[in-house]
Amino acid sequence: MIMKPHITRRSFCAGVAGVAATSVFAKPALAQGPARIVVIGGGFGGASAARALRIADPKLHVTLVEPNPIFTACPFSNGVIADERAIEDQQFTYEKVAAAGITIAATSAVKIDTHIRSVGLADGKSLSYDRLILSPGIDFRFDALPGYDEAATEKMPHAYKAGPQTLLLRKQLEAMPDGGLFVMSVPANPFRCPPGPYERASLIAYYFKTKKPNSKILILDAKDAFSKKGLFEQAWKDLYPGMIEWVSQAKGGQVVEVDPATNTFVTDFSKHVAQVGNVIPPQKAGTIAEIAGAVDKSGWCPIDPVTFESKLVRFVHVIGDACIAGGMPKSAFSANAQAKACAQAVADLIAGRKPVTPKLINTCYSLVAPDYGFSVAGVYAPKDGLLADIEGAGGVSPLDVPHSFREEEALYAKSWYQTITTEAFG
Amino acid sequence: MLRLGVSLTVAAMWAMPASAASKPPPGATACSGCHAVTAVASPAVPRLYGQSADSIMTAMTEFREGTRPSTVMKRIAKGFTDDELRPLAAWFAAQK
Numbered sequence: 019m020i021m022k023p024h025i026t027r028r029s030f031c032a033g034v035a036g037v038a039a040t041s042v043f044a045k046p047a048l049a050q051g052p053a054r055i056v057v058i059g060g061g062f063g064g065a066s067a068a069r070a071l072r073i074a075d076p077k078l079h080v081t082l083v084e085p086n087p088i089f090t091a092c093p094f095s096n097g098v099i100a101d102e103r104a105i106e107d108q109q110f111t112y113e114k115v116a117a118a119g120i121t122i123a124a125t126s127a128v129k130i131d132t133h134i135r136s137v138g139l140a141d142g143k144s145l146s147y148d149r150l151i152l153s154p155g156i157d158f159r160f161d162a163l164p165g166y167d168e169a170a171t172e173k174m175p176h177a178y179k180a181g182p183q184t185l186l187l188r189k190q191l192e193a194m195p196d197g198g199l200f201v202m203s204v205p206a207n208p209f210r211c212p213p214g215p216y217e218r219a220s221l222i223a224y225y226f227k228t229k230k231p232n233s234k235i236l237i238l239d240a241k242d243a244f245s246k247k248g249l250f251e252q253a254w255k256d257l258y259p260g261m262i263e264w265v266s267q268a269k270g271g272q273v274v275e276v277d278p279a280t281n282t283f284v285t286d287f288s289k290h291v292a293q294v295g296n297v298i299p300p301q302k303a304g305t306i307a308e309i310a311g312a313v314d315k316s317g318w319c320p321i322d323p324v325t326f327e328s329k330l331v332r333f334v335h336v337i338g339d340a341c342i343a344g345g346m347p348k349s350a351f352s353a354n355a356q357a358k359a360c361a362q363a364v365a366d367l368i369a370g371r372k373p374v375t376p377k378l379i380n381t382c383y384s385l386v387a388p389d390y391g392f393s394v395a396g397v398y399a400p401k402d403g404l405l406a407d408i409e410g411a412g413g414v415s416p417l418d419v420p421h422s423f424r425e426e427e428a429l430y431a432k433s434w435y436q437t438i439t440t441e442a443f444g
Numbered sequence: 445m446l447r448l449g450v451s452l453t454v455a456a457m458w459a460m461p462a463s464a465a466s467k468p469p470p471g472a473t474a475c476s477g478c479h480a481v482t483a484v485a486s487p488a489v490p491r492l493y494g495q496s497a498d499s500i501m502t503a504m505t506e507f508r509e510g511t512r513p514s515t516v517m518k519r520i521a522k523g524f525t526d527d528e529l530r531p532l533a534a535w536f537a538a539q540k
Contacts, residue, residue, distance in 0.1 A: 351477050358473035377471035381478060381516055395516050397523025411523030415515065427515050433488035437480045
């Protein structure tokens, strides 16, 4: 979701006045009546958190702040780019969320005063909270890659927030003549959905193999390794021999500049002109987290691994892609699991109970063809202030297995999508 | 060994009150990313709610040991001890 902050001089001054007027040990914003929880961001994290709060304690008054009436999911959106799925298969409304007794504020949060515990909305209203959950996802760092600003996304799409950008990339691939070159640049860690770029390259290869078999794919990477690398490389060799070239950082793969006018990717050693160029830009926590003061110099949000409360601002919890979750990757599965753990902790804190130490799971499936999938999984628990991998658990799918194993994981991938979108939105 | 594990589990169940309304034990809510809470028509992944605690314990133990074939469950089951699994199994059994 894209939050568009508009901080005016007046709202900034009001924030400063708030600091002076309230003590650090402020009383709950509303000592009377049901506790008020505001959730900002209606993605997998925010929608799941809002619903889990109502399950954990049906007395809680929960408001979900989300300006878009329709959510477009990123998982499986690479299938839309590859012409295998319709964008409508990615889209969900908030009707069922509202039916669960959650108030939907269909506008953007533009200001957060963590001292008086109030969220300022773009429509001029404000919401008081006892506890605030931020699930803003990512925003792009348009200052990080020379040549790649917001205007450039119309020429060289990122397609890393699903929606019009997804369709733009598909349209460009459809218009590309056979024998063309598709170039993708991938940022350094951390970023949303670590295996996502490589799944995208695989599914575009699937599209090329059937529709434009003389075309090539070049992946320019700012890293020397990537999620499920062995599995992807094995699949590329088996399914798309000679079609995909991956250039590591050590081999000069890091893109240092782009020129949208000519679709050019510039590295330290060479220039690559693409017929279709896909720039996955460096990322940071969604802007509203910065406005809340929950972001550290890394661009992400440090959190307590038991409660997901910000280490920088009290009564503010951060979940999903925006938080620093230790071993947990930035995935929809992680966001959903964190949302439920955080909701339980928030309900406990509101009730004056000690939050239980959580245990979390992540499973990320990638498809390299519609019937060929594999996964990475992990189990996590708090350790040394972070969510750490449980040693001996987790890992990636095995390399040497029959095709039926890949088919089974492709089936589980589809089942996962169905289940998680139903839990969050259905 | 397995038989002993199961009978210990059953013994533990008696001492452990778990009701549909009780708080989910650590790890329980993470399962519903894949294992649906609501009933679905033809699930590729089984629903855990309402399954017997014994069958959940047996499945998780066998996944962990590798004696029951799986794709991802072996990797996940290895992250849970028996002491963590018992309350999970009891809680799932108590859900409808």
